[in-house]
Amino acid sequence: MSFIKNYFAPAEAKEIVKDRRSRFIPASDLPPMPSTPPSDSENEKSSGGLDSPQTRMPSGLNTPGGPSPWASRPVSMYPAGDFRNNDKDELRDIKCDVMVNWLYQQQMEMLWTAGAADEGVVLKKTRGMYTCCPADIMEEPFGFYKAIEMLNVRSAMTVNTRVIKLFLHNNDKPFVPLKGGLRLQVLPDMTYLPRCQKHQFAAFIADRGILVVWDDEPRHLLNRAENIEKALMEMIWGEGGESDEEGDEKGAGVDVDEVGSDMGDGMERADPRKPRRPVLIQPTMTGLTLAITVTAIGAGYRGIAQEIAIDGNYLRLLFVLVIPAQIWLGLFFFQALVGNFGQLVGPISQMNANTKFYSGIAPKRLTHDYGALPHVTIQMPVYKEGLTGVIEPTIHSIKAAISTYEMQGGSANIFINDDGMQLIPEEEARARQDFYDEHNIGWVARPGHDPTGKKGEPFVRAGKFKKASNMNYAMWVSTRIEDKLLLVNRHGNWTQEDEAEAYKTALMECVEEDQGRTWADGNIRMGDYILIIDSDTRVPTDCLLDAVSEMELSPEVAILQYASGVMNVTDSFFERGITFFTNLVYTQIKYAVASGDVAPFVGHNAVLRWAAVQSISYETNGQEMWWSEATVSEDFDMALRLQSAGYLVRLGGYTGDGFQEGVSLTVYDELARWEKYAFGCNELIFFPIREWPTKGVFTQLFINFLKSGMPLPSKCTIMAYIGTYYALGSAWLLTFANYFLTGLLNGHLDKYYLDSFKVYFAIIIVFTVLGNCALGILRYRIEEMSLGQSLWTNFKWIPLLTIFLGGISLHVSQALLSHMLGIEMNWGATAKEVTNTTFFDEVPKILKQFKGTFIFCIIASATMICGRFAVPDLWKIDLFIAIYPLCTIIIGHFMLPIVLNPNLMLFTF
Incomplete structure (x- = not known):
C-alpha cells in the first residue's frame, strides 16, 4: 500500500539528477573537425553562440584576476588542509593522478x-x-x-x-x-x-x-x-x-549460424525466406465488432420505427443524421467488448509465433558467410535534456549494444540531432560537445526559432512539435555530405585515411555553405538501417544483430517497431501509475498485432530501412524532407506513406522489456501528451473550418489512408482508436447537456435517447471490470505474471486512472477545437528529469495552468446547487441519474491537478 502512503507522507529522500550510401567508416576513423564555423569577428563570438574550437588553457590554470569558483563559500565544508578544498581543476588533476596510480598498482599486483x-x-x-x-x-x-x-x-x-x-x-x-x-x-x-x-x-x-x-x-x-x-x-x-x-x-x-539457435523453433528457423502467413483472429474480432455495432444501432432504430408507426411523427428519421457519429464514437467500446472476450477465451499461441506483422521469436541470425553485416545508425533527437541525468545514461546503453554488434562483425555510429545546442548556455553547449567528442558521437545542431530575424538571418523551426523538423534538418546535412562524397574521384589505392579526409572536407564545406547556421561534428553518415530512439531510452545489449537479420531476411519490411518496457526515474505514485498504463497499452498492442492487426509505429525504439525512407522523400522549399513537418503525428504519416508504397510495418515482441522508454513524470506532461495526440488526430482527418470552402473537409492524408491498401480491419481499428479522443472530448459537453435534458424532460424524451448514467454504467462494466479481468487473465495465460499478481496490479490502479481519464475531457476538447478553429497550440519537450518543488511553489502553478478547469468546475457546481435549491419546484433537478454523471465530471476535473500531483500531495515545504 506504499502508493497510498505517498498521499500522506513524503517519500524517502533521494538524490535525483534532475542510393546515397557509400563506403561506411567507423566514427573512430574520422579526424577531429570543427564543430562550428569560424566567426568573422569577436563581436560574433560574443553574441552569436559558440566560437570555433580553440586550444584550451592547460588544466589547473585560471585567468589572472579571475574570480575563484569557491568565492561564494567563505568557509569550506572540509577541514583545513584537506585536498578537497583545492581549485576544481586542481582537484580533478589530483583525483586523476590517484586513480591512474591505483590502476597501475592493480595492474602490477x-x-x-x-x-x-x-x-x-x-x-x-x-x-x-x-x-x-x-x-x-x-x-x-x-x-x-x-x-x-x-x-x-x-x-x-x-x-x-x-x-x-x-x-x-x-x-x-x-x-x-x-x-x-x-x-x-x-x-x-x-x-x-x-x-x-x-x-x-x-x-x-x-x-x-x-x-x-x-x-x-x-x-x-x-x-x-x-x-x-x-x-x-x-x-x-x-x-x-x-x-x-x-x-x-x-x-x-x-560459425555464427549457431548464435541464437536456442531461442525457439519458429517457422523462420526452417525457412527464413518463406513468406509469413497473416493471422485472421483480429479481422474476425473486427467483423464481430462491426456486427454488434450495427445490431446496437439497429435496435435503436427499431424503437424509432415502432414509435413512428404509433404516432406517425416522421421527424424522428432525422436521427439517421447522427449514425456516423454514433458508430465512430461507439466503435472502440464494442471493439473493447469483443477483445476482452478474445483475451479471456481466445487463442494466444500467435503471441509466440512469427507472422506477417508480428515477430514473437527472434529471427535466424546472419552468419559470417553472409558477408559484411549492414551498418546501423542510431539516431537520437535531443533538446535541452540534462547531459548527466538523461543523455549520458542513454549513450552508455547504446554503446553497450554497439560494442556487442561490432564484436559480432557489424558496425554502427551514433547520430544525435541536437535541437538545444544553440539555445543552451555556452558552458553547457561546450560540455555537450566534449561529451560527444569523447564518445565518438556525430551530431548536428540547427539555429533557434527566429522567424523575424531578431538575432540575425531569419530561421524557422517548422512544426508545432519540432522533432520532425529537427530530424529533417540533420538528415538534410547528412545527405548533402553524401552528395559531395559521390563526386569524389577515388583512385585504386584509396584508403580509409583518404575517405576520412574526403569526409572532413565535405563536412566543412557544408558548414561553410550554411554560413554559421549549422553546427556539426563527427560521423553523421546514414547507415543501411536507422535505429531511432528517444533521449531517455535503454536498449538491450544484444539487439542490433537480431534487428538487421530480420530486416535483411524480410526486404518488404520498412519499419521494425519494438515493444517497450518502462524505465522509471522516480518512485512517485503518478509515474508508477502511468507506467502501469503504458505497459497495459503495449500488452494490448502486442495482442492485437499478433492476432493479425497492422503494427503501429510509435516514433521511437524502431528500426527503419534507410532505402525505404529515401524512396518516399519529397521536397519542400528546395529542401528534401523525410518526416512530415505539417502534422504533430509525423510517425503515423511516415508509416502510412511507407505502407502506401508497398512496405510493411512489423512489431517485434521477442525483446520483452529490453527496450525501455521514459514516461511522463508529472500530470502536466501527461496532459500535454494527450492534448498533442488529440490535436494530431483531428489534424489527420479534418482541415480547420476556415479552410473548408477552399480545401474541403477531409485532409489528403486521411483520403490517402482510406484509399490505401491497408487491410480493412486495421482501418477500422485505427478509426476506433481516433474516435476515443472525440468520445473523451465530448464527454463533458454531453454530460452537461444530459443534466438538463434528463433533469427537466425525464419521461418526455424520445426512447432513442440513452442517458449518461446508462452510458456510464456500461463503461464501468466493459472497461473497468471486464477489461481489467481480461487483461489480468491474458497476462497469466502468456505467463507474464501470476494470476493474483496480475489482477491486483490491474485493480489497484483503478482510482488513479478513474480520476485521470475522468478529468481530461476539457483538455482533450480544447485540443480538438483548437485545431478545428485554427487556434495555435504548441508543446515543449517532455521533461525527462524530476524537479522537486515545494507545496507553495506548486499551488500557483496549478492555479495558473488549470484556471479554466477550476472555473468550469465552479460554474457547473453552482449550476447544480441552484438547480436543486434556488429555482421553483417545477424547474428543480434532483434526479440521481441527472446529477451523478455531472458530479463525476466535476470531481474528476477538480481532483486531477491536485490528487495526481505528487509534489502537492507530499506537502513538502
Missing part, C-alpha cells in the same frame, strides 16, 4: 605487466589532456600513450600475460573468436589502434602479444580485462565433453 617499455595505464583528464603511469610511456613517439590520445577514450590499460601471448602466437586471423559468436579484433601493431573499432573496448596487439582494454569508467577496466581472459579460457575449455578436433574446429571458425 595481478601480474598484467612484464615491466616492458610502453606498458601501463592512461587516463583522460579533460579534452585533449591525459595522464599516465608510469610516466615514461608518454615519451614513446608511436606508442601506447599516443595511440590512446588519438583513439580519444576515457581510460585504457595494457594487459600482458602468458595466456594472451600463447593465444596470439597460434592465431593468424584478424580477430580472436569468443563464446557466443563474438569476435575481438587483432591489430598488427600499436599504430593501428587509433583506427580500430572503438566500441569493442579492447584489441589484441599482435606484434607485442598484449591486450589493450579501454572503458568510459576507469574502475571498470579491471573487470573488462578479467572478463576477456575468462572468455578466452571458457572458449577453449568450456566444452569439455567434445573431442579435440571439434574443439579446434569451433575455436578457429566460430
Whole structure:
C-alpha cells in the first residue's frame, strides 16, 4: 500500500539528477573537425553562440584576476588542509593522478605487466589532456600513450600475460573468436589502434602479444580485462565433453549460424525466406465488432420505427443524421467488448509465433558467410535534456549494444540531432560537445526559432512539435555530405585515411555553405538501417544483430517497431501509475498485432530501412524532407506513406522489456501528451473550418489512408482508436447537456435517447471490470505474471486512472477545437528529469495552468446547487441519474491537478 502512503507522507529522500550510401567508416576513423564555423569577428563570438574550437588553457590554470569558483563559500565544508578544498581543476588533476596510480598498482599486483617499455595505464583528464603511469610511456613517439590520445577514450590499460601471448602466437586471423559468436579484433601493431573499432573496448596487439582494454569508467577496466581472459579460457575449455578436433574446429571458425539457435523453433528457423502467413483472429474480432455495432444501432432504430408507426411523427428519421457519429464514437467500446472476450477465451499461441506483422521469436541470425553485416545508425533527437541525468545514461546503453554488434562483425555510429545546442548556455553547449567528442558521437545542431530575424538571418523551426523538423534538418546535412562524397574521384589505392579526409572536407564545406547556421561534428553518415530512439531510452545489449537479420531476411519490411518496457526515474505514485498504463497499452498492442492487426509505429525504439525512407522523400522549399513537418503525428504519416508504397510495418515482441522508454513524470506532461495526440488526430482527418470552402473537409492524408491498401480491419481499428479522443472530448459537453435534458424532460424524451448514467454504467462494466479481468487473465495465460499478481496490479490502479481519464475531457476538447478553429497550440519537450518543488511553489502553478478547469468546475457546481435549491419546484433537478454523471465530471476535473500531483500531495515545504 506504499502508493497510498505517498498521499500522506513524503517519500524517502533521494538524490535525483534532475542510393546515397557509400563506403561506411567507423566514427573512430574520422579526424577531429570543427564543430562550428569560424566567426568573422569577436563581436560574433560574443553574441552569436559558440566560437570555433580553440586550444584550451592547460588544466589547473585560471585567468589572472579571475574570480575563484569557491568565492561564494567563505568557509569550506572540509577541514583545513584537506585536498578537497583545492581549485576544481586542481582537484580533478589530483583525483586523476590517484586513480591512474591505483590502476597501475592493480595492474602490477595481478601480474598484467612484464615491466616492458610502453606498458601501463592512461587516463583522460579533460579534452585533449591525459595522464599516465608510469610516466615514461608518454615519451614513446608511436606508442601506447599516443595511440590512446588519438583513439580519444576515457581510460585504457595494457594487459600482458602468458595466456594472451600463447593465444596470439597460434592465431593468424584478424580477430580472436569468443563464446557466443563474438569476435575481438587483432591489430598488427600499436599504430593501428587509433583506427580500430572503438566500441569493442579492447584489441589484441599482435606484434607485442598484449591486450589493450579501454572503458568510459576507469574502475571498470579491471573487470573488462578479467572478463576477456575468462572468455578466452571458457572458449577453449568450456566444452569439455567434445573431442579435440571439434574443439579446434569451433575455436578457429566460430560459425555464427549457431548464435541464437536456442531461442525457439519458429517457422523462420526452417525457412527464413518463406513468406509469413497473416493471422485472421483480429479481422474476425473486427467483423464481430462491426456486427454488434450495427445490431446496437439497429435496435435503436427499431424503437424509432415502432414509435413512428404509433404516432406517425416522421421527424424522428432525422436521427439517421447522427449514425456516423454514433458508430465512430461507439466503435472502440464494442471493439473493447469483443477483445476482452478474445483475451479471456481466445487463442494466444500467435503471441509466440512469427507472422506477417508480428515477430514473437527472434529471427535466424546472419552468419559470417553472409558477408559484411549492414551498418546501423542510431539516431537520437535531443533538446535541452540534462547531459548527466538523461543523455549520458542513454549513450552508455547504446554503446553497450554497439560494442556487442561490432564484436559480432557489424558496425554502427551514433547520430544525435541536437535541437538545444544553440539555445543552451555556452558552458553547457561546450560540455555537450566534449561529451560527444569523447564518445565518438556525430551530431548536428540547427539555429533557434527566429522567424523575424531578431538575432540575425531569419530561421524557422517548422512544426508545432519540432522533432520532425529537427530530424529533417540533420538528415538534410547528412545527405548533402553524401552528395559531395559521390563526386569524389577515388583512385585504386584509396584508403580509409583518404575517405576520412574526403569526409572532413565535405563536412566543412557544408558548414561553410550554411554560413554559421549549422553546427556539426563527427560521423553523421546514414547507415543501411536507422535505429531511432528517444533521449531517455535503454536498449538491450544484444539487439542490433537480431534487428538487421530480420530486416535483411524480410526486404518488404520498412519499419521494425519494438515493444517497450518502462524505465522509471522516480518512485512517485503518478509515474508508477502511468507506467502501469503504458505497459497495459503495449500488452494490448502486442495482442492485437499478433492476432493479425497492422503494427503501429510509435516514433521511437524502431528500426527503419534507410532505402525505404529515401524512396518516399519529397521536397519542400528546395529542401528534401523525410518526416512530415505539417502534422504533430509525423510517425503515423511516415508509416502510412511507407505502407502506401508497398512496405510493411512489423512489431517485434521477442525483446520483452529490453527496450525501455521514459514516461511522463508529472500530470502536466501527461496532459500535454494527450492534448498533442488529440490535436494530431483531428489534424489527420479534418482541415480547420476556415479552410473548408477552399480545401474541403477531409485532409489528403486521411483520403490517402482510406484509399490505401491497408487491410480493412486495421482501418477500422485505427478509426476506433481516433474516435476515443472525440468520445473523451465530448464527454463533458454531453454530460452537461444530459443534466438538463434528463433533469427537466425525464419521461418526455424520445426512447432513442440513452442517458449518461446508462452510458456510464456500461463503461464501468466493459472497461473497468471486464477489461481489467481480461487483461489480468491474458497476462497469466502468456505467463507474464501470476494470476493474483496480475489482477491486483490491474485493480489497484483503478482510482488513479478513474480520476485521470475522468478529468481530461476539457483538455482533450480544447485540443480538438483548437485545431478545428485554427487556434495555435504548441508543446515543449517532455521533461525527462524530476524537479522537486515545494507545496507553495506548486499551488500557483496549478492555479495558473488549470484556471479554466477550476472555473468550469465552479460554474457547473453552482449550476447544480441552484438547480436543486434556488429555482421553483417545477424547474428543480434532483434526479440521481441527472446529477451523478455531472458530479463525476466535476470531481474528476477538480481532483486531477491536485490528487495526481505528487509534489502537492507530499506537502513538502
